[in-house]
Structure formats: structure tokens, C-alpha cells
Amino acid sequence: MTRRYLFPLALATVLTAGLATPAAAAGDAEWRADLTTVDADDTGVGAHDGAIRLDRAAPTPASARAAVRTGFLLLEPHDLGAPANAVAATVESTVPAGAEVAVDVRGALGGDRWTEWVEARPDAPAVLPRAVGTVQVRVALTAEKATPEVRRLDLRAFSAPARTDGVTAEAAGLSYRVYATREGLVGGTTANGHVIVSRDHFVALPSRRGLSAKGTGTYSVRVCASNGRCEWAPVWDVGPWNTKDDYWNPSATREMWKDLPQGKPEAQAAYENGYNGGKDQFGRTVANPAGIDLADGTFWDGLKLTDNAWVTVTYQWTGSGPAGFVRTEAQNGTVNVRGGATSTASQVGIAANYAQVRVECQVTGQSVTGTQGTSNLWYRIASGKFVARAYVSGVSGATAC
Structure with a gap:
């Protein structure tokens, strides 16, 4: 990735810390992220003077159709030395109005498989569904106009009370019937930096919690149409409509819209029931109940669809077994x-x-x-x-x- 040298912004410094986490204890794993370089696994960000900022050409997630530039710094997996299930993050950053810095964490399950990404919020650590020996951290930067800047990121892994999601997935994974639309947008750039080509094969879900890095399928779905055809495809974009709607997760752990039932996308609730005033998270009037976007090849060739349709989606990473x-x-x-x-x-x-x-x-x-x-x-x-x-x-x- 080409390194971009961007001019600094004269903005207030914001310190984001894991305020609700217990004090460091003996045996906790602590480390500081390397913010000095970016590489091919990173998308839409550049490094300068030990800080990370959005690149001027950072993509706007094609599927979300919202003017919010998005970039990701994907750090190398970190060996904790001993199993842990929680990670707290302390971030020194500059975040202008309309921008956001978020720290996501996932745990290694072996065999190129990982837990879903979980955000380490200012008031709470990221709590994974199980203890793991290796974690990976991703820094997400978004901006409507002026870019945020991350100058320092300190991390601490420890043991916390286990999550109680109240849901046990079938071996095949969680599965829901949702409305699918065709993404199109050939030549556009997805949230993970993939440039969309003709008859492409991927999908978009409205949350980065299930977003795969470019050229990977850690987070994939099985999409089946009523005609009996199915396609297995990686999740490479964020959308449609929302960008923080992991509707497949239990309400208690859902990123937003926690009062909606598990499996119901916010856009569907807005369109059918007037939820949130009939609008998405960006305040736009929802014109269809879509919970997944399909690339053209997935739509036309995989499922043989000719129009938007209700499909059954199985979220492969939520399953178990081979x-x-x-x-x-x-x-x-x-x-x-x-x-x-x-x-x-x-x-x-x-x-x-x-x-x-x-x-x-x-x-x-x-x-x-x-x-x-x-x-x-x-x-x-x-x-x-x-x-x-x-x-x-x-x-x-x-x-x-």
C-alpha cells in the first residue's frame, strides 16, 4: 500500500479508555500496537509520524451508499501467552465531528477460523464468546469530512465473566430469512478495499462485525433462494442501509437496535413497521427491507434471480464442526x-x-x-x-x- 503524507489537523485530543474494566492484574497480557506502518492487509489508511489516518482515497462502502469514508488498520495476530476472553483498549486519538475511531478484537479458533469481531468500547472491553490464546486487533476509522488520527493504542487482555448470549447455534450456523437486493456498482470499492468487477461474487452485511479482509472468507454466508439454488460467498462489504446492524446476533449483544428481535434487520423493521421513524441509522427513509446485498454474479449466476427477493441466509462463521x-x-x-x-x-x-x-x-x-x-x-x-x-x-x- 502506498504511504500517504497527510497534513495535520488542529483539533482537540480525545483519549478513549477502557473505563469500566478492572485494574490490571498479575498475568494480564499488555502490549502497544505498532502504528508506524501500513501494508497490503490494510485498507484506506496511511501512516505518518507514528500515527494512522484515513487516506484521502479511503473507500466509501459501496453497499451502504452513505458518504462516510472508511479505513481499517489490521494488526498482526498477538499471542497472549495464556488464554483470555476480554481485551481492553486505550486509544490516544483526534476525532473531529462526523468521524469515529473504533477498536475491534477477534480471537483465533484454529484452522484460519476466528470469532466474530467485537468492539472494545470506551466504557467496556471486548468480551469474546470463549477464551483464546491469540487475538487480532483491527482499528476502524470513519469520517464524513475531516479524518480522525490515532497516535497510540495500548491493549490489555484478561479473563472476564463469560458472555451469556442465550443462543446455541446449530452446527450449520445461525440462519434467517431476509430480503436481498442486488448491489451492482461495478467499479466501486467495497469496505475491505475490493474493487467490484462484472459478475462479481461476494455479499454485503450491514455490520463490520462480519466483514472479511480482502482476499479472505473468514466471514462467509450461504444464501439460498426459493428456487432451491444456493451460493456460498465471502462478506466483503458493509450495508445495505446500515453499518452497525448485526441483526443475526442476540439482542443483548447486538451493536445497535437492541430492542429488535434476533434475525430481523433494522431496515426491515423500519420499512414494514415504521421502526425508528422508518429511517436507517443515517436518517434516510428506508425504501426496501433489505438485510443483505448480493454482488451481480451471486445474484444472477449463483441464485439465478431476476429481481430482489426473500432468501435464506446462513452465517457460516456462527456454526460448528468441520x-x-x-x-x-x-x-x-x-x-x-x-x-x-x-x-x-x-x-x-x-x-x-x-x-x-x-x-x-x-x-x-x-x-x-x-x-x-x-x-x-x-x-x-x-x-x-x-x-x-x-x-x-x-x-x-x-x-x-
Whole structure:
């Protein structure tokens, strides 16, 4: 990433601290983030004199259609030395009106799998759903006009009372019926820095808690239409309508709109019931109940949709059990999902490059050669839907169907 040298702003300094966290104790892991450089994993930010600021060309999340520039500094994973489930953040920053600095934390689950991102707020630490030995921190910067600046970030990991979300996900993951719209916007830039191409394959959800970094599918969904077709695709953008509406999460841990039932997007409530005066978080009148945006390839080729529609979305990272990631030779490639364990079986969907797939079981079928070598094993990733093992990496513990 090109380093940008930006002029400083004469603004008041804001110190954001974990005020509600317990005092540091023996055994807590403490460290200071490196704010001196940015690299290819970072989006829309630049480093100058040991501080991080939004790049002048920072993208506006295409799906949200709101004039809020967004950038992310993704720090290297940090080994805690001992398991912990909470991280407090102290931030020294300059935040002008209309701007925001947020610190997100996630925990490593092994095998390229992570917990969802959880924000470490000024009055509360990020509490993860389980204790982990490695965490990763992401600094999110947003601005309508003048950019915020982060000069120092101190972090502390410790043990806190476990979360009580009150929900146990099925092995396949949480699943809800929501309204889908086509994102389009070819040539635009997504929240994670991906430039949208024709017939692209990804989705947008209205919260950065489930946003994958560019070129990864840590957070992916399975989207199924009423015609029986499904696509597995990574979450690469934030929207539609809102940017802080993780509606798939329990109300108690939902980022905003905590009085809405789990699984109901704020835009749907606003459109159907006049919730929040019929407006989104930006004060815009909601024109449809969309809870997911689909890239053109996902919309047209994966699901064979011709108009906006109600779909069933399964949030893959909320599941448990064996899982892997689709790997194709082409950057924007896809793998056919078949109705049986052979390449001559009917195509019943598509799995996009990088997408995470949950494996129900495996069967022996036609031998196929792909990015992961040659194999006659096929994974069942939904009822009546199979993908060749030759195109899926990282699966461990799959049992016979």
C-alpha cells in the first residue's frame, strides 16, 4: 500500500479508555500496537509520524451508499501467552465531528477460523464468546469530512465473566430469512478495499462485525433462494442501509437496535413497521427491507434471480464442526455445487473463491483434479449439495455420509 503524507489537523485530543474494566492484574497480557506502518492487509489508511489516518482515497462502502469514508488498520495476530476472553483498549486519538475511531478484537479458533469481531468500547472491553490464546486487533476509522488520527493504542487482555448470549447455534450456523437486493456498482470499492468487477461474487452485511479482509472468507454466508439454488460467498462489504446492524446476533449483544428481535434487520423493521421513524441509522427513509446485498454474479449466476427477493441466509462463521475454504485458480473464480458427487450431476449452486463452507459429511465419487490436488472425495455442504474436495482447503474431521 502506498504511504500517504497527510497534513495535520488542529483539533482537540480525545483519549478513549477502557473505563469500566478492572485494574490490571498479575498475568494480564499488555502490549502497544505498532502504528508506524501500513501494508497490503490494510485498507484506506496511511501512516505518518507514528500515527494512522484515513487516506484521502479511503473507500466509501459501496453497499451502504452513505458518504462516510472508511479505513481499517489490521494488526498482526498477538499471542497472549495464556488464554483470555476480554481485551481492553486505550486509544490516544483526534476525532473531529462526523468521524469515529473504533477498536475491534477477534480471537483465533484454529484452522484460519476466528470469532466474530467485537468492539472494545470506551466504557467496556471486548468480551469474546470463549477464551483464546491469540487475538487480532483491527482499528476502524470513519469520517464524513475531516479524518480522525490515532497516535497510540495500548491493549490489555484478561479473563472476564463469560458472555451469556442465550443462543446455541446449530452446527450449520445461525440462519434467517431476509430480503436481498442486488448491489451492482461495478467499479466501486467495497469496505475491505475490493474493487467490484462484472459478475462479481461476494455479499454485503450491514455490520463490520462480519466483514472479511480482502482476499479472505473468514466471514462467509450461504444464501439460498426459493428456487432451491444456493451460493456460498465471502462478506466483503458493509450495508445495505446500515453499518452497525448485526441483526443475526442476540439482542443483548447486538451493536445497535437492541430492542429488535434476533434475525430481523433494522431496515426491515423500519420499512414494514415504521421502526425508528422508518429511517436507517443515517436518517434516510428506508425504501426496501433489505438485510443483505448480493454482488451481480451471486445474484444472477449463483441464485439465478431476476429481481430482489426473500432468501435464506446462513452465517457460516456462527456454526460448528468441520469447515473449509474454497480455493479456485482465478481470483474471481467459482466452483460448481452439484446435486451429487460427480461433475455430471446437475448444478444446484455455486461456491465463490475464498468462501467458507460447512461440511456435513463426505462421500466417495468422481475423481477430480483442482487447486488442492486430485481426490475422489466430495463434501456435502447442504442437503443434496456437494462440492469436490479438490477445491476445498482446511477441512478436518469430516465423517462419511
